[in-house]
Amino acid sequence: MLEQFKKIKSSALSAIHLVKNLADLEVLENKLLGRKNGELTGLLKGLKDLSSEEKRIVGQAANDVKQAIESAWAEKKLELSRVEWVKSSEKESVDVTQSALPLSKCGHFHPITLVKNKLEDLFISMGFMVLDGPELESDYYNFTAVNIPANHPARDMQDTFYIKKHPNWLLRTQTSSVQVRAMQKYEAPMRAIVPGRCFRNESTDARHEHTLYQIEGVVIDHGINFSNMKAVLEEVVKNLYGAETKLRLRPKYYPFVEPGVNGEITCVLCAGKGCRVCKQSGWLEIFGAGLIHPNVLKEGGIDSKKYQGFAFGFGLDRLVMLKYGIDEIRVLKSGEMKFLEQF
């Protein structure tokens, strides 16, 4: 019997060696190891008729033979699989540029939402609250509370929608209207932004809208100074437009701050060289800011001797237009699907 095992081993190994494809290998596997008629299987079945002494010797040898055949078979199978895979993978090639059939329709965020969310996330990561306020606002919070008393020329700059039968109600012209509301509610110290919709009563054209979006920001704490304001806003513009972006501040008059500045960044399109978008200046104005006027802190019930603060405001529509190269502001509120589907 020992002889028989030896023989089957050498014939099986040479047969496995000669097999050329997986199908033949399977046939061979059946022939040798098949449960019913396999040659080796049959031989192994004969072991049970041997005496225990013989079993010990022959059994050991039979096991070695079986393992040798199985491992040779496994090795051969791996080898042949690799060869066959190379062939079949070529047949399986697809056009990777082809889109899904049929094209699945996805939805779209409004571009203002995209930019607004990005700014919100940035400010939240810097510890700012996100606040909200009424769009139909009182004359008091929109103007008087932020140091724009009746007949102040600044009221001229912002043509205002007023409400019939309520002479002291209006549509807010700026998100600054939430400044004093927020101070009264949260007191100092405080850090918050207010994204929101504002209104100006002016005729629309490619660059002017009566409905616009702003993000207002307020920081109030002990010892907040101009240098802090500059640093925070530098962080913001670098985060939005890249680490290379430079910020410059220029004086600008806003009644609710003193000193007041506007913030300009190196033009995102020409990197400061001068182009059509920045009117050849190399700079783009993207926000207004300043140290909060003591009168505004006072209206908010905050002691300006103890606390100081700064405020800033970004025009979201402008940021969106710069980002996507949109040269017609009205398209943002057109409800035109062909436009919205691009975002």
Next chain:
Amino acid sequence: MLISFNWLSQYLQLPGGVTPEQVAEKLKLSTVEVEKVERLGANLEKIVIGKVLKMEKHPNADKLLVCEVDIGQEKLQVVCGGSNVREEMLVALAKIGAKVRWHGEEELVELKSVAIRGVESQGMICASTEIGLCKMFPLKEEKEILDLSGRRLKIGAPLADALNLDDAILEIDNKSLSHRPDLWGHYGIAREVGALFKTKLKGYSVGKFKKGNDFDLRVKVAESKLCPRYMAVGIDGVTVGESPSWLKQWLLAVGLRPINNIVDITNYVMLDLGQPMHAFDAANLSSRQIIVRLAKDKEEFVTLDGENCKLDSSMLVIADEKQAVALAGVMGGEASGVSINTKTIIFESANFDAVSIRQTSMKLGLRTESSARFEKGLDPSLCELALAKAVELVLEICPDAKVVSNVVDEARWHLNRGIIELSMEFLQKKLGVDIKQKEVEEILKNLGFGLKAKKNILNVTVPSWRSGKDIVMAEDLVEEIARIYGFFNIPSQLPIFPIAPPEENKLRNLERRTAETLVKELGYTEVYNYSFVSTEQVKNLGDDLSKYIELDNPLSKEKPFLRRHLLPNLLENIKKNLESYDELKIFEIGKVFAAGETGVRAETNSDELLPRQDTWLETVFVNKKDNTPFWQARRVAETIFKSLNLEWQIASLDKVCVWEHPTRLAILSHNGKVVGVIHELNPLTANAFGIESRIGVLKINLSKLAEVMKEKIDVYKKVSVYPEMTRDVAFLVKKEISHVEIIKTLSHADQLLKKVELFDVYAGDKLGIGKKSMAYHLVYNHPDRTLTTEEVNKAHDKAKVVLKSKFGAEVRE
């Protein structure tokens, strides 16, 4: 406002080599917005003074002329289309090779020798717009060429030399000056430039004049609050005529057309000092008494440019005993103006209340150089200086003129000029940078502030031209110092804050999460619509117009109302886009305005409440082939609540709005509070909006949901290791039986029944009217062992019995 660099330079000793562009840059970084610097003589090479000798009609073109132009050394044949060209005219002639702007466009084009309609043209007779001189010589009509006749100009001389065009003009954005009344003239700007370049401003010198006593001039100021100061003086023996060329040159350089010497002098003084002036013809005044009073209601007044105005009793006028002769600070009157025959003039140099001037000029729609200055709040001290300067110029320009009256100075004014205390410590605290006290003092002195230093505390006196509203407290001084020191010189230093996380804004988070689900899971597109709706939209919707808040001054008369629903504008979106799409999925998140419902407080200490302004989500769905888009709307609600991990209930609703489909309508609740509605649009409403297809609508009041929302607490259930057995059941019931009731009943039918899942609903005529067929998967399971077929059959039979007894269902076997 246009500022001439040469004009400024008279008042300063700028360091050598400082260019107009450098001055503009410094002003931009520290003071005002300079929009442009224009070099007047730029790009004028090969453009010379020419004289038109002859002109003939162009043989091939009606509107063109062929001119012979003398340019000194030669005579050129030039084709010209100018409407005002005539023989003997002095013109600006561009020779071949000169650079011109065709039709006034920005780009410069080199002139070439060409034949125009078959006639050779050896150059071009230029319009002011074609050579960048339109500010100096504004066009009166479109095809007009620049007429230089009447000037002593050498024929053939380069244009830039002949017109002394070595100046540069700084164009300043008036809006950036609204808070600085002191900067509305060259002298004020010069003072600012002086501070920026640390160079001393020259004193403003005016000669003294002797007052006369030929007549007694009287001024009665009835409204001293509105007119804190009124100065006037009479001058006789003036000859009204053309101004000397130096004066015309200054005015032209900054874009003002010369009129006559007297008017030009008042304009010059205004542009120089910022103080508007006026000259009356004394002969046209009925008396030697000038009255400053309020107009009578409906008093009529004709301005000097012939406009008829109806005044009201809030407007200040300058009057004689008979009538108003000028609108104070805004414009003179036709009847009292200076003309060629004027011999005696009365100069007015006055100060008026800013608010009153602004309101008058806005009400009448008359915005003038004068009103623009007064409405900023001018320094009353200026009146004196301006009057003296004007008198000096008249005496210089009209040799026979002399002062014949007393000098009136009706003055009731007081300026708050400080003293403001500024400590170096305060300055440091505000700016976050140490600036040397010496430097601070220098900055303030150069700007005209008076100083007394007590160690490191400065007692600052405000100059008259900055008092008023401009500089009233230490913070204002901080700004002055910071901007002149340079914002760019202040280092950046991030503030230090505690690391506590910010309070969460529940509503904003809810808005963002629902939008995320709509866009990414459900394929909806977000729109931003206006907050305004029209009468027609409200009518088409079938809503009650009286519930809408109306604008007092809408931009367009069409849309005067504030939206109560997002729906009307969403329907317009659908209408607009449905031409190019078969299916639309659109949503908007925004505030709506509810008249009659109250929201937040209107003022700090008042009980008045603003109207409620909740944020709503509204989605609309339309598919031209889908006649029951209710299901899509319901699916959206389901998906949103699932993604928010919130329980929700749906129930039918009896109260129906006109625009809602009465039998495809449900309310949405969370935690027992109604937070939204799902419905189909009433097809009649859709038709009113011009839409033929069915529309599914979902509305959720996000403000309310944010207030009441409570996330589900999901308790872990042990996964059964024993197999589940699924049996289906299909049955006929009456249409009124709701799915919710069936689920509720079935889930209590047997302990082994673990899940009930609807998989088919069918209603059709074959089934009989008022019936529907429903099919459910029922899933059975036992936590501790494998169920036998008999056990499942028993439980399933129990479920069928319950369906029959409770709902009268006909179960299909």
